[in-house]
Amino acid sequence: MQSKQTTSATKTRLVDAALELVWPTRCAGCERPGELLCDTCRDSLSLTEQDAACPHCGAPYGFLICTECYDRTGKQEFSFALAISALTLDEISGRLIVLYKDNNEHRLASILAELIISALPLSWLTWADTLTWIPADRKALRRRGFDHMQRIALEVANLTQLSATSLLNKQVCRDQRGLNRAQRKENLKKSFSLKAQAGSLPAHILLLDDVFTTGSTLDAAAALLSESGAAEVRAVSIARAW
Template identity: 40%
Template sequence: MSLAVDRTRLYVRGAAEALAETLWPTRCAVCDAPGEVLCDTCRRALPYLDWWRACPVCGAPFGRVQCSECNPVVLGRAGRDGVPYDGCASAVTFGEAPARIVRTYKDQGERRLAEPLARLMARARPPSWRPEAVAFVPATSAARRRRGFDHAELLARGLAQRLDLPVAAPLARPRTRDQRALSRRARLENMAGRFEALPGATVPGRLLLVDDVCTTGATLFDATDALRRAGAAHVWCLTFARVW
């Protein structure tokens, strides 16, 4: 009896998905062509970040020789002696196409983009990084309610599956001001001390910390600080896009 019920449910679900695809076909987040959430043509044309030219410390594009993002002057203005993480990398530089992808994923709720984004991020991870778990920058409660999901958590789960690692969720995030209209210094000040480890959370010693976009690094800085305070010895940060 249960087998027949299960088969009926699968049939109904498949029929519903087929009808939905007919009425509202899947479209590419970049070019709007029907078929896939990110078509092969647009995926190949993304502005991939060249790791060999990027800053080996903070991952800024073209910063390998002289980085304008994590030099002592810039960090000194933010009250820091150095970056808190062991390394930072991104799959692409932020531009028109990545912006459309991020908007479609986060603001339009296209959760299926998490899988191709996680695939691109996994390819961008330097082979020297040896994490034992994947963590993520938690969204605010308001953002989770608005979207119905935590975008960074979905990316982390996709990455963890590809890297055959567990997912760790040790961070809590209180309310913060919206970062989008803030300057670099204001972002760093806005995020300072905002993250903390959840009471009783187990924090692995080597963590891969995931977010969708690195803008000034303020969010990753503070999240890494919290993980360090909670006992993480090594933290590497990985995002889909890097603002440049």
């Protein structure tokens, strides 16, 4: 067994070395050859200032007044209790995410996982019973060949000692055109279902996604998890569209 593992590790290294000759590693931000993310690009990442962000939805600079997470009646808009985004979506963070999920640069998973972990307060890590993710639907899975948030969730779990649990299925969402706000919300929620083997849900769930745009995807999944028995869901995204 040991020698089999060693052989396969050697093989992987050889393949990596060969690939490196043909397609040298380039920085995801600036394309300079050498590293997956060079120091200059790493320093220019727009990390969310968590002290200044909205404590509910994680919107950058929303600490005092957030215009994102309450509807016009003052009711809290989202089904997740709290949310955090590691980065603000901009050119570099956008490139990191696209290269990772659509251009086969799977090695970025560990960098993205580290960014998520560095944004998570210690209190969230101790609070969470498990982490789960917004799964890829069938169409996306076929296109990409992998579930990009699952891989990141497994990396985060590996680095934090949290467990990662596959709890959700996602169907291709029915066309949202012509639907009003409430119908869109319901429609999106219907695109999620619980995994048959999910059983009784853990009380405290961290829910991961790549980009928080309007929050509606995370909201729909969090609504289902809460209705299915989770006491509290907190949302974590790599980047916040802003």
